[in-house]
Amino acid sequence: MVVPLEHVIALSMILFSIGVLGVLFRRNAITIFMSIELMLNAVNLALVGFSRYYNSVDGQVFVFLVMTLAAAEVAVGLAIIIALYRNRQTVNIDEINLMKN
């Protein structure tokens, strides 16, 4: 016996919200990034849950692609963070605000 679909989705939503909260809370660009990973994982969980419910493979392929994207995005993101750190010696999002009106 497996849990009902709604419970999986609920868990996914909780994780997603925590991820959003992390993005809004943290000051460190890297941890913000980690929170975004959390959001993506929540999406994956929802996709797997639906895939299980529909008994189809589509959702899982989607997960596979999301993982690819996550890896790519993290690589680029961390590269930008490193480039920024070289010029600024900080990854604190509050200090990264040269541009404003």
Place this chain on the structure above:
Amino acid sequence: MDISQFFTSADLFGIAPEIILTVTALSVLTLEMLHVSRPGIILMVAALGLFLAGALAINTSGDEQILFGGMLVLNRFSVFFDFLYITIGLLTLIFSQGYLEKRGSASRGEYPALILFAIIGMMLMTRANDLVIVFLGLELLSLSLYILVGFLRHDQLSNESGLKYLLLGAFATGFFLFGAALTYGAAGTTNYNGIVTAITNNTILSDTYLFLGIGLLLIGFAFKVALVPFHMWSPDVYQGAPTTVTGFLCTAPKAAGFGALIILFNRAFVDIHYQWQDIFWILSAMTMTIGNISALIQHNVKRMLAFSSVSHAGFLIMGILVLNETSISAVLFYLVVYSVVNLGAFAIVSAAEQEERGLNLKDYRGLAAQHPWLSAAMTIFMLSLAGFPPTAGFVAKFGLFSAAVSQGYIGLVIIAVLNTLISIYYYLRLVVNMYMQKEESTLILSYKMLAIVFVGLIAIMMIILGITPGYLLEIVTEAASTVA
């Protein structure tokens, strides 16, 4: 399992433009690796690839084709967008000549390669018939743009823009994906045709999933095309990015985003589009108003153009609100005019940009005396953006407004007309600074002859299109008729 159901040689021909562009990008990178990186050569190779891709794209523009077992749909609509992207890409590459060197970075093969990859991503977005493809296209585009925005590695503003764009983009991707997942959950498939069938047959798992799914997908797009209140990244990012990239950034993703939105709402969610009209109405009114009013007080040309592009997105949303053949063709026309004009304007801004100068409105004082032709071109661009007759911008706005009026959205059109009035003020401020100020301009414009020729061509085209828009109108009507 019969593989031919999913993959035949026809499919291969269908994605030939993408393949050509990939090969071109890889050859550009190889040339860079071999240190054959004279900018002219790289530009030539890239342009060749773009031309070839364009030729192949037009070759496939017969009847509607469905490729890869329903992943892609090729029709005149998608071909129209293919051409738009190719034009934008080509112009960006031409206008970028010499810009990176001026900003203290070497000319790198990665730059054209990334633009080519972004074009592939956009092509996929408007050819897509499946949420998976839209998602991948969007991400291919976004990833390339993150890197392009941060391309000046030693420039703090560029770094910062890159990081801001990346974090917000990834944040938006999260919402987009969650929306896609919920839509999948509601319909049991990510294919547009499947979604339509599920909605019409009412085999939706739960309306809630669908409703949330559409809402979140919409948010994802709203981030990418910068609708209020999801626009706040755009001025910062536009300001810090290399100016030529800014030109690309405010045209290409908008075109692709709107193209994909039209397909999404006109194909997958066509039966429930009416439920979302209020949202589109509000988004449109807010976007144009806040974009315009914020643009009024900008002193930095790039920020001003950024807010102006926000307001243009508000006008474009009107077309999606109405969503019939007339409005779609009006959106397509608008996109062409808007993209080309913005590219031209940013080309001039990038020519004027120098260390610590050339980005403030005041720096443009008296430019007309020194560079009468460029100033004339800039004037035409500004008038076109403001929607002033007899430039093409007027025809574009006019078509869009009358499409909305004919469906009874008079209130929104009145707001839009008022906004157009406001926008005149800040567009003309630049013109007035160029023409009506006595001070001798100290700007030293640096540009390549080729770029100037193309700026002139765009300016002439805008006037011609304003007087005889018939030819382009025919094309957009034909393109719109295949989706409407």
Place this chain on the structure above:
Amino acid sequence: MFTSIFFYFLASIAIASAIFVVLNRNAVYSAIALVLCFFSLAVIYLLLEAYVIAVLEVFIYAGAIMVLFLFVIMLLNLGLEDAFPYFRHLQRALSLFMVGLFFVGIFLIMFNEQGILHQPGEKFSAGDIYALGEALFSKYLLPFEVASLLLLVALIGTVYLAKRKI
């Protein structure tokens, strides 16, 4: 019965570790908590009979991505985050409020409509490597290829942006 209890247990671990990720000041601890979260998610995937995804979750997320994170954290030698200045609490309070609103809102919409829960079928045939592999190389051939482009772009970008001397 056992599986559902196990699911809720793992779910609470995942939530707890996620909260830890968000609230901890030390980036390294956050990263490790995130790995824990990923592991519990992987086990949940196993319970949902998505075996390949479970393995990929461990390999890619816990194995590759988090290592990359830790690597960068070490490279940049990040210390604790600064103490939160006073006024940022408001941003936080507001964020908390908004996210809460978002969450509760969605929760309400999602469950107000029908009390019935959708119970997945007993048998799941699409979770193994055969099904996934076949889908990837037939129906999803194009997305699979495009994913490779995505990785290529990431590769180019990373090398260009992060290499000290190019």
Place this chain on the structure above:
Amino acid sequence: MITGNIITDFCLLILFLPLLAFAINIFFGKRLPRQGDWVSVGSVLITLILSLSLLMNMFMNWDANFSYEAQFSWIDLGAFKVELGFWVDNITIVMLAVVALISSMTHIFSLEYMKGDIRYSRYYAYLGLFTFSMNGIVLANNLVSLYIFWELVGVSSYLLIAHWFEKHSAADAGKKAFLTNRVGDIGFFIGIMLIFTAIGSFNFQDVFAGVSQGMISGTLLTLAGVGLFMGAVGKSSQFPLHIWLPDAMEGPTPVSALMHAATMVAAGVYLTVRLFPLFSPEALTIIAYVGGFTALFAATIAITQNDIKKVLAYSTVSQLGYMILAVGVGNYVAALFHLLTHAMFKACLFYGSGSVIHAMHHSLHELHDHDTDPQDMRNMGGFKTKMPITHWTMVISTLAISGVPLFSGFLSKDAILAGSLAFAQHHPQHFLLPVFGFGAAAITAFYMFRLIFMTFHGEPKLPKVFEGIHESPKVMTFPLMLLAGLSFFIFYTLPYFNPISDHGWFTELIKAGDSVAPGNPTAHEIYDGVHHAHYPAMALSLLVAGLGIGLSYLMYMKHKFSAENWARKMGFLYKLSLNKYFFDENYNRFLYQPLLKLSRAVAYLDWDLYDKYFINGFGRVTNLLSKITGRIDYDGLDQILVDGVGRSVRRLGKQLKQVQTGRLQNYMLFALVGLIIILVIQTI
């Protein structure tokens, strides 16, 4: 005999020759001999010949119902189609002739007036653009091309008014003209859209047909009419958008003449005349009141102005009010008639004032006096002997504008006043309209003669300057004489010679059509009414004109009354008039500044408001809340045990420095709020 395609060819040439001159001069002007002025003058003279031949053709045909339309498709989106084209009838032909004549005179006059200007070729280029756009308005057969040329007139007027943009006042005046016009244009655009929504066509004939079939009626029709009229309010500088026209005097004087006599401002009147059939009775009443009020209102301002051009500017506003009033009371042929006669004598007055200013300028220049205002009438006086031609031509046109018999203005003004009188006889509740009309007539006569007396008669106020005054060269006096000649009645009453009846070629060839909007009287009824009111109106208007002239004579020639005394006695009224009823100040305070503030406020939303006010302001109030959330932030234990009070104090200090901007997470929070709002709206 000119017919069919030849008319199309003529129209195309008339339309595009000035544009060609514009293109040549803007790009190559500086490299051509004489900076390319001959290109412009030549092209505009050809258009003059062409339009005069059309006029001759009209006389030869003598067909009141002549109408010709040519069109081609411009935008074709399947469901949405726009066709552009020409609509030529007698009204068009007369207007074309007026525009071409005044434009050619301006070109010729400018040869001398603008000699040596730093942007000489650009000036001629803009004149060409202006003429082109005005001809476009006149020839348009549909609302879209009308709107396009309407906007173009706005742009070119901006360029010309701000020609001397080194002067701040000129640049500002240009901007003001442009922006004020845009305000009217919004209404215009909305009106066009309303009509298009209801009828589905932009073509005038189709629109009229649609209105007569009742496809649009009632309030909607009134709204559309008022919207369209708003465009005319902006362009023809009617109350309350009249503020730009006097400022537009900052432009070169020939431009003022062109703008005031034949182009820009005439466009608004022309529009209401053209669209007269579709105005509903309610819309016409509004039009009549706006026009009548403007006529009187502007006249009262003109009394106290001392700048010679300002007086003329307000007199233009007032005369335009007359025309609009005539349209409002249904007598639109009279409006067009007054437009025609007014074009001649007002252009003459402007050239005359230009001639005077030119002379003052040169005289002051030789004295190296740069402080004296060459346009101030208080510095003039007694120029009669020095500038006889200018004097006599101006006197003739002043007689015309005052409505003295034997001159053209008498005929047209009389027709308008008779129309308003007849209207009031039919609708006694609108008795104010003729009061406006006759009041304005008296005041006009008064201030116009004040201008003549102050400038040309009496003792020279500045003898030194007076010494250096000379008559202007022939290039400048020629237009003056020509236009003064055209101010005699005879040119408008041919083939008849009755100086007190407006019966002539104009009234025979341009017949009023019936309104297609329900509820309006037919053209015949209006004609009858006017006919009956003709003699009472004439008697009254002669009386008021005589009063005005006499009072002016006594006050400024004989000095029987002292103008200063009167001004002092009516202190408050005098000040109101002198300061133009404080319109500019109020617009600035109540419209412009709030808009600026609003835009700042919205910009604040983007960065400052949130950070500075929201967070700081609310921060104090919700100190407690923040402490609570601070506790659950992270390691509640850690915070309470280790840091305790000390941290709270430090926090306060930091907070003051923490007012930063450009924060990413604020943006995200905003987006989240937007998302929630969207979901909430959608759920409800």
